[in-house]
Amino acid sequence: MKASMLMRVAGVALVAGSTAVTSPLFAQATCNVNDGSPFQLGGAKQYVIKAASSRNNDEIPKHLANAIRLLTDSPEKIKNEPGRQWLLLRTFVQFRSLNEGKFMLNRGDMGYTINPQGKQNLLLAVDTAASALEKVAPQCAEAVKGYRQQFYGDVYNKAVSSLQANQDDTAATYANLALMVSPTDPRPWNVLSSVYGKQNKIDSSMIAMERIIAIAGNDTLYKRIKQQSRYNLAVINLTKADAATGAEKEAEIGKAKTLLQDYLKDSPGEANATQALARALRLSGDTTAVANMFGDMLETPDKFTADQLFEAGSNAAGSGRDADAVKLFEAGFAKNPNHRNALYNYANAAFGIKDVAKMGPAVQRLMTIDPNFERGWRLVAGYWQLKSRAETDAAKKKVFQDSTLFYLDKQSKLNPKVDIVASGPTRTGYQIQGAVNNGGTATGTWTIKFEILDAAGAVVATRDVAVGPIEAGSAMTFSVTVEAPKGVAFRYAPIK
Incomplete structure (x- = not known):
């Protein structure tokens, strides 16, 4: 599969003391809720402001804990749910700023009197308060977005950094936390797909890719990871198809074809996806469609890499188009003349069209690269067999036949x-x-x-x-x- 494409996001700088978080004018202007009454809200608001303006770091958590206590002790008595949720959100944000890198805090330390020995997930707290506020006060949606973006950027970037440092379990933890905050963003699923792939959890990786494709939609911001997921998922489907039979094989091929056709609608002519689609069509038996895909590569091989040309040659050979296969392989050899698999497939294609002039140098080079390759020596025997069949001179024909037998014997006795x-x-x-x-x-x-x-x-x-x-x-x-x-x-x- 292609290497994973990971993007960092820029977080909105919302920290304790900043105007964006703590200013009452900001709250009233953008959210337009009453956050001063009844008296529980008025008291909590003053504690939030004190925490934001305090220069004594020891006093800040005490002010915030007092705010939480007032807002959560008897919430049913507070007849102003928009104001309560707004102040809870601001308080959670300041707790988060004080505890950089920590997401779980002791509830008692935060001011909760209910279950004070338990743990509170700050991300869930922010998400819950933000969702509740949006529900009861839709005019606050824009203000809420800023809080979510800041937390999301922080957590998602930690997921990316952890993955790049090969800290896979940590990357998965942060990616799942990011999904708690922003379940409609496909990028955390991209991190999870990479983690699962490295852990050889192929089914989980496939599910993550499917989520990316579904969530990304037509948003151009996510086009690259959506396309990457389509391609990687299609390749896995084709690998499964190779090992399957009957209806299961056809189903896997069908999935791959759909993914690759959708890919090419959004990225016409992309070489890797084109080659993968050719492979899917070949596996499905649609040799005519495969042949039509070779035209551009045969006419303009310089546009393609050696590996892409070799893959096309293999697809052509598998479709019974040996002459096209030979041309595609030769175009690839101009860029990489020593590719072992390509030489083997090229020699087989040359054997198919009985072209000994092309086959001879190919098998000779193949066996200097992979001299203990059993099937390679059988191919050398096939080369001499072709020469013997085409030869009319009896003496030469006998030499060629003897050479055929010699290399068949070499194949049978090869060890290791x-x-x-x-x-x-x-x-x-x-x-x-x-x-x-x-x-x-x-x-x-x-x-x-x-x-x-x-x-x-x-x-x-x-x-x-x-x-x-x-x-x-x-x-x-x-x-x-x-x-x-x-x-x-x-x-x-x-x-x-």
């Missing part, structure tokens, strides 16, 4: 076998994952000497990976990430 299951650049390096299979009769240990290559084929990093001991008939997986910012491909020396 290396199976690279994933490889590619990371943010600062290059990662390779795979397995080593011991087909011999004794336990073995091997060292794979990897070289990481740049786009020109130059070695930019090396790494030795020891694998074993592996018992006969068993396999062992490995994963290595090499620091190589310019790395785009790999190769390793033959191991025996």
Whole structure:
């Protein structure tokens, strides 16, 4: 999936003592409620003003606690709910300013006489008071917005910072707190999606992406994370489709197609989404639609990356369009000539159109990159088989047939076998994952000497990976990430 797109938000500076929070004129002008009577409100108001103007930090929480006590001891006796909620909101905001970074306070310390040993969530307190005020005094909606924005920005930015510091549990906590304050903002769900993805909680990550798409709507502020979620969700659906059959497979493909088609309506021609849609169409069997998507890439390959061209080539090959596949792969090789998977797929496509001139150099390069790749040696045998079938000279034909048998025998006796299951650049390096299979009769240990290559084929990093001991008939997986910012491909020396 694409790297997560996280945006910080700017909070509104509402702190104790600022005009925006504490001025009675501000309250009356923007909210227009009576916050001075009955007497409980008049007393609470004076405590709020004292707290805002006090220069003695020890006195401030005492004034605020007195305000809370007056406002909550017998609320049914206060016949002015708009004024009560307005003063509660202002008091909670000042408590929050005094307790930067803390969201849970002891109720007794805040002035509550009911359940004084319990805990009070300041964010929920602010949200509850703000919602109650908006309900009984709609004219206060604009004033309430400022309070919510300040808290939301504070908490959401902490979620982003925690995620970037790999403090995933903390990031999730802050993201959920942000959703308490602003449940209609999709950005906290974006943080949660990233957290769940890192924790391999794929179903939870998908639910978060679906929430982003639903909440974002047509708001241009959220277009980027909405598009990212559409793409990532579609890729997960396609991965599920690869492992499914029947109705389940069709359902996953259908979800992916819808997401990608919606994506491309909002971002026409975007290469990654275009390629993913081509893959979805290929899986659904719509080869005509896939073919129509290759036109632009075949005509203007310089507009696309090597990986995009390779993906298109794989889609073309999977759709039975080997000639188009060969052209797309060749365009990609101009930008990265040593991509192992692309070389393998290209050689298969060349085999499909019986083009030995193209297939020969491809399989030769493939086997210098991945020399212990079993299916690679079978492909080499296929190359000699094509040559033998096309040859009319008996002597040459015999040589080619012998070569076919030689490489089939080499394939059958290859040990150990290396199976690279994933490889590619990371943010600062290059990662390779795979397995080593011991087909011999004794336990073995091997060292794979990897070289990481740049786009020109130059070695930019090396790494030795020891694998074993592996018992006969068993396999062992490995994963290595090499620091190589310019790395785009790999190769390793033959191991025996």
